Amino acid sequence: MRPMLATAADAPPAGPDWVHEVKWDGMRVLVDVRDGRLTVTSRTERDVTAAFPELDGIADTYDDLLLDGEVVALDEGLPSFHALTERMHVGERRRAETLARSRPVTLFVFDLLRLFGQDLTGQPWTARRRLLEELELDGPSWHVPQVHDDGEALLRVTADQGLEGVVSKRRSARYLPGRRSPDWRKVPHRRTYSVVVGGWRPEAGSGASSAGRLGAVLVGLPDGAGGWRYAGRVGSGLAGSAGVALLRRVRAAGAGSSPFVDEVPRVDADGTHWVEPRVVVEVRTLQLTSGHRLRQPTYLGVRSDLAPDDLQEVGDGG
Structure with a gap:
């Protein structure tokens, strides 16, 4: 049963x-x-x-x-x-x-x-x-x-x-x-957080990454020392025009390595395109765990009114 x-x-x-x-x-x-x-x-x-x-x-x-x-x-x-x-x-x-x-x-x-x-x-x-x-x-x-x-x-x-x-x-x-x-x-109770994008992954099965659709973004929260702590992978909410618009932004911020100060789990890092941490987005999540990971996050939109430095001033992206 x-x-x-x-x-x-x-x-x-x-x-x-x-x-x-x-x-x-x-x-x-x-x-x-x-x-x-x-x-x-x-x-x-x-x-x-x-x-x-x-x-x-x-x-x-x-x-x-x-x-x-x-x-x-x-x-x-x-x-x-x-x-x-x-x-x-x-x-x-x-x-x-x-x-x-x-x-x-x-x-x-x-x-x-x-x-x-x-x-x-x-x-x-x-x-x-x-x-x-x-x-x-x-x-x-x-x-x-x-x-x-x-x-x-x-x-x-x-x-x-x-x-x-x-x-x-x-x-x-x-x-x-x-x-x-x-x-x-x-x-x-789902809480919202402002987070910075540090990487993106193409949608599974969408072909070459240069022509693929956005499948998920890897995001981070301030670590309290001017860096970014990995907070998880966000895939929900990226369908349709929302994903197309965000992909355009993150592609323009390409970088050669992870911007996060801590190690990203291999299951998330594999296949990821790293970007400079300059795009701030809003996510809704069930919980921020004790390990500072977002649980069941959903993408809400780009926070064009916030810069990464604004999150560092807040201290937790909330």
């Missing part, structure tokens, strides 16, 4: 028909318990049980249940996707147990899909939630977080606390495995 998915929205829906939850920055999983055996699967139905030994104890809670939730790694009290990447791809049990001591995870459970052999997906959210709360699933590494009636207030609070956003759910909604439904709506 694949989990139900939410559709994107600009704001949480209002009214008594809706309930609202914190959107956690983690890894979506289904947790299946049958006859004392635990199986954890990813959104793509990959078995990741070995990666999260902290969840073993859920198998001792009830004989038969299927839970939907998010595995989260906390860093100084806040969810950190960067920290989670150290855990989510580990397939060797002993290695996972070692990492669990230094980088533990928590499962936030938000839905109950089966209990004692009964399929609950056809029940409304309110019925599933009532049963989930009655189970009192509160262990050392798993927790059922609160839900809230006021989506706008929760959106403000999550923004203030640096959380990922809000998911709103229609109280009467059935659970639709593997489907994206308007009965679930997500409003993530």
